[in-house]
Amino acid sequence: MWHILKQIVKNGLRTEPAPQGNDDWRVERAEPERIRAELLAILGRALTIRLVDAGSCNGCELELNALTNPYYNIEGLGIKFVASPRHADMLMVTGPVSRHMVVALQRTWQAMPAPKLVVAVGDCGCTGGLFGESYASCGKVANVIPVDVAIPGCPPPPLDLLRGILTAIRSRK
Amino acid sequence: MPLVALDCRFETLPGPLPMQRATVTREQWRAAPAAVAEVGGRLVSLWGSDRRGLDGGFAVSAAYALAEGLAWLSLPIADAAQPSYPDIARAFPAAGRMQRACRDLLGLVAEDAVDQRPWLRHGAWPEDYFPLRREHGGLESFAATPESYPFVRVEGDGVHEIAVGPVHAGIIEPGHFRFAVVGERVLRLEQHLGYTHKGIEKLFESTAPLDGHRLAGRVSGDSTVAYAWAYCMALESIAACRISPRASWLRALLLERERVANHLGDLGALGNDAALGFGLAQFSRLKEDWLRLNRELFGHRFMMDRVVPGGVDVDLDAAGGEGIRRQCDAIEAEVRTLKEIYEGHGGLQDRFLTTGRVSPQLAGQLGLCGMAGRASGEASDLRMDFPWVPYDELQATMASHRNGDVAARVTVRFEEIFESLRLIREIVARLPQGTPLVALNPLPANGIGAGWIEGWRGDVLVTMELEAGAIRRCHCHDPSWQNWPLLEHAVMDNIVPDFPLINKSFNLSYSGQDL
Numbered sequence: 224m225w226h227i228l229k230q231i232v233k234n235g236l237r238t239e240p241a242p243q244g245n246d247d248w249r250v251e252r253a254e255p256e257r258i259r260a261e262l263l264a265i266l267g268r269a270l271t272i273r274l275v276d277a278g279s280c281n282g283c284e285l286e287l288n289a290l291t292n293p294y295y296n297i298e299g300l301g302i303k304f305v306a307s308p309r310h311a312d313m314l315m316v317t318g319p320v321s322r323h324m325v326v327a328l329q330r331t332w333q334a335m336p337a338p339k340l341v342v343a344v345g346d347c348g349c350t351g352g353l354f355g356e357s358y359a360s361c362g363k364v365a366n367v368i369p370v371d372v373a374i375p376g377c378p379p380p381p382l383d384l385l386r387g388i389l390t391a392i393r394s395r396k
Numbered sequence: 397m398p399l400v401a402l403d404c405r406f407e408t409l410p411g412p413l414p415m416q417r418a419t420v421t422r423e424q425w426r427a428a429p430a431a432v433a434e435v436g437g438r439l440v441s442l443w444g445s446d447r448r449g450l451d452g453g454f455a456v457s458a459a460y461a462l463a464e465g466l467a468w469l470s471l472p473i474a475d476a477a478q479p480s481y482p483d484i485a486r487a488f489p490a491a492g493r494m495q496r497a498c499r500d501l502l503g504l505v506a507e508d509a510v511d512q513r514p515w516l517r518h519g520a521w522p523e524d525y526f527p528l529r530r531e532h533g534g535l536e537s538f539a540a541t542p543e544s545y546p547f548v549r550v551e552g553d554g555v556h557e558i559a560v561g562p563v564h565a566g567i568i569e570p571g572h573f574r575f576a577v578v579g580e581r582v583l584r585l586e587q588h589l590g591y592t593h594k595g596i597e598k599l600f601e602s603t604a605p606l607d608g609h610r611l612a613g614r615v616s617g618d619s620t621v622a623y624a625w626a627y628c629m630a631l632e633s634i635a636a637c638r639i640s641p642r643a644s645w646l647r648a649l650l651l652e653r654e655r656v657a658n659h660l661g662d663l664g665a666l667g668n669d670a671a672l673g674f675g676l677a678q679f680s681r682l683k684e685d686w687l688r689l690n691r692e693l694f695g696h697r698f699m700m701d702r703v704v705p706g707g708v709d710v711d712l713d714a715a716g717g718e719g720i721r722r723q724c725d726a727i728e729a730e731v732r733t734l735k736e737i738y739e740g741h742g743g744l745q746d747r748f749l750t751t752g753r754v755s756p757q758l759a760g761q762l763g764l765c766g767m768a769g770r771a772s773g774e775a776s777d778l779r780m781d782f783p784w785v786p787y788d789e790l791q792a793t794m795a796s797h798r799n800g801d802v803a804a805r806v807t808v809r810f811e812e813i814f815e816s817l818r819l820i821r822e823i824v825a826r827l828p829q830g831t832p833l834v835a836l837n838p839l840p841a842n843g844i845g846a847g848w849i850e851g852w853r854g855d856v857l858v859t860m861e862l863e864a865g866a867i868r869r870c871h872c873h874d875p876s877w878q879n880w881p882l883l884e885h886a887v888m889d890n891i892v893p894d895f896p897l898i899n900k901s902f903n904l905s906y907s908g909q910d911l
């Protein structure tokens with residue numbers, strides 16, 4: 224302890240004074256801040272999302288998980304994945320909707336409070352993808368519940384997912 | 397082949413791994429499990445096919461892994477009205493769910509099987525509709541008649557049930573788990589899967605053989621390279637096509653990159669599930685770096701559709717190779733640091749050690765395979781057991797442990813990352829010259845082939861039958877079939893809050909087994 228204190232006293236304060244501002248360097252408000260402000264203006268709160276995999280190949284889940292890594296820092300933007308549909312403003316749905324998932328998907332959607340934004344994720348969610356409609360698959364998400372925004376891609380990379388989420392928010396302006 | 401005791405005629409399937417196929421009689425089919433078990437073999441897959449119009453009624457197939465390679469036994473079932481075959485689940489319990497699926501999809505009944513409940517069919521289509529039968533196009537749709545699944549009930553003082561799913565709390569695939577618990581302790585877990593069944597095997601019948609790698613690559617997205625390679629291997633084996641050495645090496649490069657990506661992701665999630673958020677932040681950052689380089693060099697973060705019939709449709713130049721080498725060095729240093737932190741973290745080790753244990757004995761009995769198998773003393777990995785090009789020149793070493801708990805699976809994953817990083821550097825340094833893609837020989841109208849690849853989770857098998865230039869039957873097998881039932885055992889006597897951790901340490905595929 225003594226050594227630590229001695230070291231601190233010996234070194235003193237090294238922090239340099241903050242530089243003066245430079246008006247030439249002013250840029251638009253940083254994107255994250257703008258997104259946060261927009262969420263607050265439209266929803267009046269942070270955005271909560273519930274994900275339902277309605278039959279995906281799990282590729283889309285990989286990218287949704289990637290969206291929560293430090294590079295994208297969505298929680299810093301005020302966007303959060305939640306466990307209960309009752310806490311969710313938005314439902315993201317991946318996969319073609321398998322016939323076995325229809326009831327679970329509908330119930331999740333019913334359990335959500337308004338505004339019940341729905342984002343279909345990936346080529347499968349948009350159109351049914353390679354799987355289409357069959358004895359086992361209902362095809363695109365819009366065949367089962369109303370969809371606000373559909374994000375193409377197989378799977379859509381994290382930035383596209385983020386763009387899709389923001390597009391859905393703005394659609395409720 | 398030790399199966400010679402069965403006196404059946406094996407026909408070799410051309411391909412880089414040793415694979416043989418034989419048509420067997422009912423007696424041989426019945427004798428096979430014991431013969432296979434006796435020499436330490438295991439069941440890889442069981443599936444059925446509709447052969448009416450070809451050579452009779454139906455057929456049921458079983459693929460066994462033996463020291464000599466893959467033995468694919470096919471049993472013709474002449475009685476098309478009441479098709480059935482002798483049960484093999486008594487000898488190989490992993491066959492149980494596959495036999496139930498075979499009944500749901502084709503109506504083939506395993507005689508005297510203990511469990512006759514439906515598996516993949518939940519009531520979305522009627523009990524007497526068998527989608528894989530030839531008379532159905534697969535596009536039929538039915539009014540769903542939800543059936544309640546007869547779970548096994550556990551009764552006793554203080555026992556209660558916790559039902560979870562199909563929609564789970566996180567960003568994961570759907571499935572139902574029924575826990576019987578006393579207080580915090582799990583007495584029993586029963587899984588009910590099949591929620592993501594989307595008719596993949598039926599779809600193959602209307603897919604052009606040269607396009608099928610895309611569908612195979614979407615059986616389980618996290619193993620897209622393994623599936624696409626297995627599919628292409630099956631097709632190339634039918635076409636008797638030899639891909640270039642460069643193509644094989646590049647395929648292995650993609651396969652090892654897939655392995656590393658999944659292990660990085662899961663190691664982070666495992667830290668998080670044991671309340672070390674730091675681990676998730678660190679590993680998910682590394683994984684993102686990894687995926688971004690995939691994107692830069694191969695045009696897709698998960699390398700989907702890059703393995704194609706005849707080779708790969710990507711190539712690697714010197715600068716790309718250098719980028720990979722540098723990234724491997726950087727990631728290796730970071731993972732070593734994180735490994736030390738994980739190992740030195742008392743709280744984490746307390747959660748990992750002895751949790752979710754599958755003893756080597758149980759693993760052997762029930763056929764635990766792949767990465768999880770290697771953490772429970774099952775020393776099998778196709779890359780070492782049957783080293784094909786380029787593994788024959790890379791001398792990969794197998795990670796193997798015996799404790800069978802979460803900690804052992806974590807250790808195996810760390811070791812496999814280091815080994816894959818070494819392999820990747822080797823591949824980049826020694827990549828043979830040549831073209832990465834050759835034109836496939838014209839496909840024969842009829843033919844049978846198979847592809848067998850060690851994906852990050854375990855061995856993936858694709859078997860294929862062409863008829864008149866079209867896919868008559870393509871079966872994709874995921875190692876999750878074997879390992880899901882073991883997860884039921886792994887959680888017994890653990891506490892409920894440890895379930896996510898145990899589950900993540902296996903990280904099995906729902907889509908891969910639901911098809």
Ligand code: SF4
Pocket residue numbers: 278279280281282283317318319344345346347348352376377378379614617
């Ligand atoms: S869009 Fe692509 S990645 Fe997403 S679920 Fe469909 S096949 Fe898989």
